[in-house]
Amino acid sequence: MEPIVFVPGLLCTETLYAPQIVAFADRPIMVADHRQHNTIPEIAADILAKAPERFALAGLSMGGYISMEIMRQAPERVSRLALLDTNPRADTPEQTERRQFLIKLTREKGFTKVPHLLYPGFVHENRLEDEDLKATVVEMANETGPDAFIRQTEAIMARDDARPFLPAISCPTMVLVGDGDTLTPPSLAQEIHGLIPGSELVTIPGSGHLSTLEAPSEVIAALSAWLAR
Template structure:
C-alpha cells in the first residue's frame, strides 16, 4: 500500500485548501484531519492521532503546522515524514492575541460573515488581493467552518506552546515550505523552523502568499512530490 498522508488544514480552512495536492496524491490513502471540535492544540492533535493510520506522512499548513508540531512532540514514531507549510513555531504574541480576541468578539456578535473578508488580504500574495475566485474559496471554507469552530480554533491558537525547543528532536524527512510573499507568517519564520529541524529542506514558493497550496499549486505540489519520494 502507498504511504498514507494526513493533511491538516489551516485556520478557517477545510479540504479545499489542499484540493490540488489531494488530486496529485490520489494514489495514496488520504485523511483530512478534523481540527474544528476542540479548543486546544493538544486536544486536536490527540483526536487526529486517534483517527489516523498507525504510520503516516504529515502535512500541515498554518494552524495545521502548529498541530503537526504538537503531533511530532507527543507521537514522533507515528510520522514517517513531515511537511510544514506557511507556519510558525513561536507562541502567540500579545498583538496577535489581541487581534484574535477582537475576531472572536465579532463572531459572537453574529458578524462572522465579515471575518473571511477581513482576513483575506493577509492570506494571499499582495498581487492576489483582487482575485475574486480565490476569495470565494476562502469565504466558502470559512462558512463551512462556522463561528463556533472558529472560536475554538482561535482559542487553541492563543494558548499554543512555543514549539521551537522541540524541533531539534525531529529526525524524519522534513520539508518547510513558505510563500515568498507570505505576510501572515513571513519567510523568516520558516527559515527559523528550517534551522531548528536537523537535515530539513526549505522551499520558497515564488509568487505566493500564505495559501501556497492554492496560490501556486504546481510549485507547491512539485516540492511535496519530491519530499514524498525522499528517503
C-alpha cells in the same frame, strides 16, 4: 504507498488541499478535522486516534502548529513531515489582541465580515482582487462556521512555543513558505529549517500564506520531492 494526513489551517477545509489530493490520489489520504476541540494538544490527540498507524504528515499554518504538536506526542508514527507557511513561536500580544477582536466581533456582530477581514493576510498582494480565490476562502470559512472559528482561535492563542522541541525531529522534513507570506513570513520558515536537523527549505515565488491554493503545481512538485526522499 505511505498514507498522507493533511491538516488544514484556520477556517480552512479539505478544499485547501484540493489540488494536492488530486495529485496524490494513488495514496490513502486523510484530511484532519481540527474543528471540534479547544486546544492544540486535544486536536493533535484526536487526529492521532483517527489516523493510520504510520503516515506522512503535512500541515499549513494552524495545521503546522497541530503537526508540530503531533510530532511531540507521537513522533514514531510520522514517517515524514511537511510544515507549510507556519510559525514555531507562541502568539505575540499583538496577535492575541487581534484574535480577541475577531472573537468579539463574531459574538457581537456575527461572523459574516470575518473571512473578508482575514483574506488580505491569507494571500499574496497580487491576489487581493482575485475574486475566485476569495470566494473559495469565504466558502471554506462559512463551511467551518463561527463556533469552530472561536474554538480554533482560542486554541491558537493558547499554543506553546514549539521551538524547544523542533531539534528532536528526525524524520525527513520539508519547510515550505510563499515568498509573499505576510502572516508567517519566510524568516519564520528559515527559523524552523534551522532548528530541524537535515530539513529542506522551499520558498515559493509569488505566493502568499495559502500556498497550496495560490501555487498548487509548485507545491505539488515540492511535496512530490519530499515524498521521494
